């Protein structure tokens with residue numbers, strides 16, 4: 029699939045130098061995209077600005093209709109899109125299909141939320157005066173998305189932006205742009221007016237620099253690493269650019285000795301190995317209370333041993349490749365460092381070269397301690413480091429000892445222990461006896477250096493609206 033850029037209702041970029049997109053499972057070229065830069069990005073921003081007035085003045089019911097048509101087209105073409113996603117990102121087809129349903133759930137949710145953009149009437153303190161709060165779309169939005177959820181991270185931004193009446197310029201990850209281009213193609217097919225949605229691919233720094241520096245862009249919504257998020261915040265300071273940042277995580281999983289062992293094993297498997305551990309909410313640090321430590325490791329290791337590594341196109345694959353070789357090297361560095369500092373490998377612990385250059389075996393480490401890199405830095409891979417803890421207080425202290433604050437997980441059947449523990453955790457998203465928690469109707473986002481703002485829920489559309497207080501003399 030040779031993707032193009034889409035600017036002002038036209039497919040462009042054929043004449044530009046092209047970048048190859050590779051299948052992480054095999055190294056094969058699966059497509060190409062234009063190497064656009066600041067010039068093309070500026071044209072896309074102008075198109076989004078030119079279409080903003082008419083789009084923002086359309087009724088929410090017209091925007092609802094287009095969003096629902098877009099959602100329908102995505103579902104109709106789910107198999108084709110899932111295949112594109114697996115070919116460029118590597119995740120098993122079943123996960124790609126699941127992500128497409130998840131991505132569409134954000135479109136469905138915000139198609140409806142657009143109808144509930146309510147203002148306010150405030151009782152005035154003066155007899156001939158009325159006070160109101162009006163809400164209006166913020167304007168042209170830039171959406172910068174990561175490679176690990178090429179569809180869901182896009183619709184989690186585009187859907188509320190469109191529903192609020194904003195127009196959008198998308199910059200997808202250079203690793204997985206083909207899925208994004210396909211979704212934009214379906215916006216075109218659904219009948220979105222020219223300029224409302226635009227997509228540019230190419231140099232992140234050039235395109236990003238134009239998106240952050242062009243005053244016509246009123247809002248930037250970013251999902252990706254904390255390092256890039258900080259860079260964007262610095263760039264945005266010049267114009268006080270509205271920013272939403274969904275950044276990195278380093279999720280702790282706390283398993284107390286009164287847990288239901290099956291729930292704890294099942295929830296930890298789901299959280300840890302989803303997308304081969306390449307999600308910002310994957311469990312990265314597993315703290316197990318001493319009374320259940322051996323029993324948990326034994327049960328958990330048996331499940332991990334049964335996981336099948338392979339090409340995501342094969343129906344029996346549980347774990348696909350990592351996104352690229354750099355990701356494998358980072359995982360290997362974390363495991364080797366842990367072992368050198370006393371960790372024991374219970375399962376895995378090595379690259380699975382037989383499967384391919386970008387594979388790493390699902391791995392369980394025990395006898396882990398806080399001095400190991402794996403317990404300080406996000407691994408973004410299929411490694412489950414398990415540390416023994418004695419008390420609830422020790423678990424809370426260890427869990428919070430990080431600059432990250434995105435997701436955390438607690439497994440206990442005791443209501444008051446669970447409440448007290450969670451109240452003391454500095455995390456924006458918490459699973460209690462649950463390993464997979466993200467949903468379109470819930471606010472998703474981090475505390476501390478994991479981000480700013482929320483996506484999903486009724487909260488997620490507020491970031492695309494400005495509030496206008498109007499005092500009316502009558």
Ligand SMILES: NC(=O)C1=CN([C@@H]2O[C@H](COP(=O)(O)OP(=O)(O)OC[C@H]3O[C@@H](n4cnc5c(N)ncnc54)[C@H](O)[C@@H]3O)[C@@H](O)[C@H]2O)C=CC1
Nearest residue numbers: 173174175200201202232236252253256274275276277308
């Ligand atoms: N909080 C969340 O919801 C999520 C966080 N992440 C985090 O992102 C990382 C992995 O995803 P990646 O895509 O590798 O992250 P990344 O930060 O390298 O890239 C994210 C996006 O930003 C773009 N980008 C990179 N440098 C840029 C710059 N200077 N200006 C403008 N755009 C730039 C990339 O091309 C990509 O589209 C992990 O740390 C993960 O935890 C990833 C997905 C979701």
Ligand SMILES: O=C(O)[C@H](O)CS(=O)(=O)O
Nearest residue numbers: 176177307308309466472
């Ligand atoms: O990119 C990610 O890691 C997502 O934010 C995780 S989730 O919201 O899809 O669970």
